[in-house]
Amino acid sequence: MAMGFLRSLRRRREDEVVPDMEGSLEGDSTGFASLKQFEKMHRFDPNLPLDELEEVDIALNTDNVEKGAEIEQILAEDNSPYPEVRASVRNFDVDMPVNTIRAWTIGMTLCTIGSAVNMLLSLRNPGIALTTFVIQLIAYPLGLLWDLIFPDRVFNVWGLKFNFRPGPFNFKEHVIIVVMSNDFGWLWQIMFGITTLCTGYGLAGLARRFLVWPAAMIWPTDLVNCALFYTLHDHSPTDPARANGWSISRYKWFMLVFAGSFLWYWFPGYLFQGLSWFCWLTWIWPENVIVNQLFGGYSGYGLFPLTFDWSIITAYLMSPLIPPFHAIVNVLGGITIFFVIISLGIHYSGMWYAAYLPVQNSHAFDNTGHQYNVSAILNENLHFDEAKYNAYSPLYLPTQFALAYGLSFAATAAVITHVAFYHGPEIWTRWKLARSQEDDVHMRLMKKYRDAEDWWYLLLFVIMLGLSFAVVCAWDTNFPWWAYIVCILIPMVWTIPIGIVQAITNIQLGLNVLTEFIVGYMLPGRPLAMMMFKNYGYLCMSQALYFIQDLKLGHYMKVPPRVMFWSQLLASIWSAIVQIAVMNWALATIPDVCSETQIHQWNCPSARVFYTASIIWGAIGPARMFSGDALYSSLQWFWLVGAVAPIITWFLARRYRRGFWRYVNMPLIFGGSGMMPPATVFIYYCWGIVGTIFNFFIRRRKTGWWLQYNYVTSSALDCGLILSTLVIFFALYLSGTEAPRWFGNTSALSTLDMLSKAVQKPMAPGETFGPSTWP
Incomplete structure (x- = not known):
């Protein structure tokens, strides 16, 4: 059998051709x-x-x-040994035009629009992004419209021959358009943005042999993209024998789910906003601190997770239909162990003065229970002033925020140990084989195309290093050149280990805490230098992984590597310019932008976390927070726990080769919660419940349906949500039309939980808590 x-x-298929x-x-x-x-x-x-x-x-x-x-x-x-890949990616190649005027024109246009909209929507809470799935959906009718307007005719202008429509709009051109659209004192801003993006691109190219070419690096998000490409370009009905009796085409199913998602979001997004944070127990007892702490989803533990808003489920973790079930279990395991069980013990025991603070918040606090005023401890040069600090207050973190730092320490150490033990021999083999590795049919088919040479990416990386030195040295940033050398070593070491975990699980671990930790000791008292170190050290790696994901998409869809190189590179430079322009416009135009009280939730949640981090690491410094007798010094033990735990699970996985332990992933258990804060336990649980329904129960009982429709369903839900959000924002909010004022939009959002005021011991004016002196 x-x-x-x-x-x-x-x-x-009958028309399939394999060399x-x-x-x-x-x-x-x-x-x-x-x-x-x-x-x-x-x-x-x-x-x-x-x-x-x-x-x-x-x-x-x-x-x-x-x-x-x-x-x-x-x-x-x-074929690929992975069912998900077999169901989403064709194991044959078809020659068709790729590097066309049509693809470049539509691609650069959507790159501009996508970069601008994503920059704007990143300021919203919860965060929404114009994902690649939406770009795919928009690009498809644009490509068909192009075919209706332009003739299929070769023009000759001064010996230069070109054709505006070299055959029908095809899925390889579609891939190029999506890849271009996915790379999302002005001179300093532009140079800083471009060097961050393009340094990451250089790293991405150099890591291809480890993260793109191997079959085991499946990159689940790319499978959703592939399924949607084929869905839009192939409207044939589904074979009922392969889909548990369903015969509706994937295209029709996509359009039905897309329409339903678009229409439904009008309820949680406008008419009944309480559906987003459906914490009904807090509605019954809106002033009860314990109820709001335990069952509140916004600033509490969210122990009764229920939402009817797809934007909440996907706010920080993307669609739960994408990651494999073992990844979901690992993430939920970490959330439950650390952010529920251990956190409850810490919070209600009064450790870290937790009784005076909310359970979860993106802010740091002073000893009066108010948000920490960083300007009170900085001098006119934005440097740390110790006298002002001693006269003001030490810094206190909400329980979940403090634990998030400890788990970040553990995840940073665990990913190195995990990859060394689980994937070390494989990495060494890949290094020796390079492009000669014969993993699967997709690698074999891609060898018909000329590869983008390694030295192209190396040259780009070196050029970006030079420009980055110009950025840090030509402007007064308080960021010395030697610190840049240190910070660029971080993505060079961690990109491959973190990339391997993401390629297998669809969960990206962050380096933000590691970069903050290092620069806090290297350059204490310099918040601006800390933010630059974090951008070059962490965001460089993050961008590199996005580029690698796109390279894998081109690998699956058999797009020539050299076309991928130029399309990604040029789109990256342009998107950096566009995003900086939009950011400056938003900060100057939107009233109260990035304020907690911004009426339409344009309160910049990620920026607030970044701001808090700049206080902790850049101004006060990690030594005063985590070293010696500091309040949070016990969190340093997480470095050791993270380094040792994967070794234990590796030995157990070797001992029980086909048992439970082969699915245990300690970097995910520690680092899957990396979006907390601003993400919450409530969001993680809602995400995990939906992911379990689809990727365990439906996949197990209706495997054929899951293989045919799961990824299409995911992309349709995302597309409907984002387009609905854009319509509501531009048609209603920008015109000044407010949401209906009734319980579902007022009282449901005015509980202690939603106001982040569920504190056991609120401070009266003039009162303080904590020690009288501090490090």
């Missing part, structure tokens, strides 16, 4: 050796189905060369 299942992986194999593997000891290598590389792979690994074990243990070679050919050559 298992062999029959494996053979079923070989079924293809001939260089030689048969049947009965070939070379293929058997390759199977051994396959087993070694995928031994701890949580995404590979267990029955396929068991077939490999049987072949190896019985020394059946012929059977082993057959399995190796099925798993690694004819």
Whole structure:
């Protein structure tokens, strides 16, 4: 039966073409050796189905060369060994024009619009982004409209030949458009933005052999993109035998779900905003501190997670339909252990003066229970003034915020240890094989195209290093050149380990705390230098991973690598300019922008966390917060816990090779909560519940439906939500039309939880808490 299942992986469409194999593997000891290598590389792979690994074990243990070679050919050559990839990505290539005027024109236009809108929407709470799925949806009718307007004719202008419509609009052009649109004292701002983006792009190209070419690096978000590309360009009905009896085409299903999502968001987004944070117990007892702390979703523990708003579910973690179930379980496990069980013990024991503070908030506080006033401890040069600090107050963090720092320490250490033990031999093998690695059919098919040379990316990286030195040295930033050298080493070390975790789980771990920690000791008392160090150290890696994700998308869709290189590079530079322009416009135009009291929730949640971090690490410094006898010094133990924990699980996974432990991912348990704050336990639980329904129950019981419709459903929900949000904002809010004033939009949003005032011991005017002296 298992062999029959494996053979079923070989079924293809009638029009599918796969280049001939260089030689048969049947009965070939070379293929058997390759199977051994396959087993070694995928031994701890949580995404590979267990029955396929068991077939490999049987072949190896019985020394059946012929059977082993057959399995190796099925798993690694004819198609991807991953069901998600087989369902979303075609295992054949079709020659079609890619580098066209049509693709560049539509791509740069949408790059401009997308960068501007995303910059604007990043200021909103909860955050909304114009995702690649929306760009895909918008680009499709634009491509069809282009075909109606322009002729399929070759023009010759002074010997330069070109065609505005070289055949029908195709999905490879569609990929280029989406990739361009996904790279989202003005001279200093522009230079700073461009160097951050393009340094990340240089890193991305150099990491391709580890994060793009291997089949195990599936990048789940790219599978959603691929499914949507094929959905928009292929309207054929679904075979009911493959989809648990469903025959509706994926295109029709997408349009139905998209329309439903668009219409529904008018309720939580405008008519009944209480549906977003449906914490009904706090509505009954809006002034009860304990009820609001335990069951409040905005600033409490959110122990009764219920929302009817897709924007809440996807606010900080993207769609829960995308990550594999094992990733969801690891993230929820970490949230439950640390941010519920341990946090409850810490908060209600009064540790860290928790009784005087909310459970969760994006702000730091002083000893009067008010938000920390950073200007009270800085001099006119924005440097730390110790005398002012001693006269004012130490800094206090809400319980969840403090724990988030500890878990960030653990995750930063754990990802290095985890990747070294679980993926170390694989990384070494990839380094030696380079582009000669033969992982699956997609890698083999891409070899027909000329690759973008490594030295292109290396040259870009070196140029960006030079420009970055100009940025930090030519302007008075209090950021010395030697500090830039230190900070650029951070993404060079952590990009591959964090990229491996993200490629497998769809969860990105952050380096923000590590960069803040290092610069806080290196350059204490310099908030601006801290923010620059964080941008170059953390955002460089983050941008590199976004670029790598796009490179994998081009890999799946068989887009020539050199076209990908130039489209990503030019779009990156342009998007940086556009985003800086929009940011300056928003700060000068939107009333009370980034204020807690901003009437339409344009209160910049991520910027507030960034601001708080600049206080902790850049002004006060980590030594006063985490060293010696400091209040939060016990959190330093998380570095050791994070470094050791993956070693323990690795030994257990080796001992019980096909058991529970192969799915335990300590970097996710520690770092999956990396968006807290501003994300909350409530948001994580809502995200996890929906993800469990789709990626465990539906996938397990209706596998055919899940393979056909799951990713399409995810993209349709996202597209409907974002377009509905844009319509509501531009049509109603900008025109001054306020939401209806009734309980669902007033009292439901006025509880202690929603106002972040659920504090056990609120301070009276003039009162203070905490010690009389502090480090």
